[in-house]
Amino acid sequence: MAKGRVTVCVSPSAPEDPESLRRAIGGAMAPYDYDRADIPHPDWVGEWDYWAVSGAGCEFAVLPGHEDDPRLVRHDEWNEPPEELPRSRCHGGPRGLLDLDTDRAAVGREAARRGDDWQRFEARHTGPQSALRAISRDPELEERFTRDPYNSFGRDREAYIAERVADVLPTTALLTLDGRWVEYGGPGYRQWFTAYLLDLPADTMVVRVLYRS
Template sequence: MGKQRMTVCLPPVAPDGLRQAIEGAMAPFRYDREDRPHPDWVGEWSHWFVSGAGCLFDVLPGHEDDSRLVRYDEWTEPPEDLPPTRCHGGPRGILDLDAPRAAEARRAAETWTAYRDFADRYPPALPFHHFAERAGTPDAGDAREAAVAAFLEQPLIRAIEADPALEERFTSDPALHFDEALETYVARQVAAVLPTPALLTLDGRWVEGGGPDYERMFNACLDGLPGDTMVVRVLYHS
């Protein structure tokens, strides 16, 4: 049991009917629904709140005063004072999905380039899984310790481990994350910007997941929605 965020897609709805519309869309997936589809039914949520903290949407420039934008947060106390350019949801057509993607593309390209420039000063490093697989049973005591030691002996890894700022930027296993073409790395980072752990689609499907396939599906879903579709971030207790 825990809390996680999801993105709910709804037909057009006025601000005063939004909560009721979300409740109706999520009702089929409630834990204690009376009309259970079968005796072993297990739902997805017990309670929820409108809340996009940590995954706010950008507002398309020129639409900051649109009354359909969702600016209240039912979870955060006190509520966050959002700038006009951010919101918890609104009609798909006035949410700027491209701005955060573009910002992430720039950041990712800069990080990839910085890593390559730094890594070029050292012999190429191998990812940790190379040493774990060579050890055979990496979760068994001495074998795992040997794999970790061999991984950390690499000059590039030693240099990154010695500087917390570098480790935060490049991760502790950089070869795993950066050993791919710039375009591939950037695309992977950009695809992860908008998705939440769960998605309730406009046609009523509850989808959870992670990884590239889920992220591609999530982005394609939002990109393909009609402009008047309401898209709202929700925090639910699972």
Template sequence: MGEWDYWFVSGANCLFAVLPGHEDDPRLVRYGEWAESSEQLPRDRCRGGPRALLDLDADREVAAHEAARRWDDWASFAAGHPPALPPGPYLDRAYLDPLGYPERRARAEYASQPLIRAILEDPELADRFPYDPIRHFGPDREVYSADGGADVLPTPALLALDGRWVEYGGPDYRRGFNAYPDAPPPETMVVRVLYRS
């Protein structure tokens, strides 16, 4: 429908997990037209195949578990410091009163909070935790973990079976992308591709 100039099977590093026990099924798509040869792919990974042969939950579960571990690390570290505010309230105040409370002061006061200061002063912690950890991790471990799992499967665009081209657009896109491959009949081919638009 004019959305791309060309496409080919590949998916780069976005491989699917193969449902255990089906690693040798010839219907799995293992070749890539712009990547390593099929012999170099692990037996439990592929670029696509019939939906029934793909373990779409395997990587989501691993990512959700890893996200929960990161949240626990953050909560444990944060518990050793007084509670902190995210940068939003500081920056909102600076926006409302740019002369009396300039952005430079807002950022400095945000960074002076003991929890944030500890992160900013330690390169190892700065690598582990983002600039705005309060908002990034949020108060709910389960939500953070679920979001980590939901980020695994989606790519910037989805070509639906009916020809619709759906591009990235926030949490609704991610939710829809994760649900879409589970809906078609088991024999429906699900394949990763690279494209040029």
């Protein structure tokens, strides 16, 4: 059985009732259960057979100044014992309390630095395949620029940066506020995912969920 990650969007949950959030997520996930009792048709194919709140490896940044808000989700139901998160990270919470910009900005800066390093390196290695030959002989260079830098960095600096930034927020799937399960698999998914989160009402709960399929 494979694991996947879905970012679930549900209506606001009362902070004094943590179980209400899990019920809301369960209700949103239910239509995609492999074992739905109301669809006995043998051709039915769902998305999951087990799920748990967990953002391990793809936690959200918390908007500075809101680290102690009780609506932030910090319990990890998948990993035992759960890893203790720094106050600046969470598995989810109201969209308005999630800092959706800082991580993307940091990745953009690092991508710009790596892209500029590659352009300078390539400029010093003239002649057919010179840069590739140098990389193939040096593991450190291969780690720095990848085995296929022309594919990794492309020819357009800004496009390379945009590609790296687009990877920051999306998970394999997004469960929208109106109940649509949208999976990665087509051009523009990552950009659409990010735009969708940014446009959600500030009180919408956005939670990382790990599922088994």
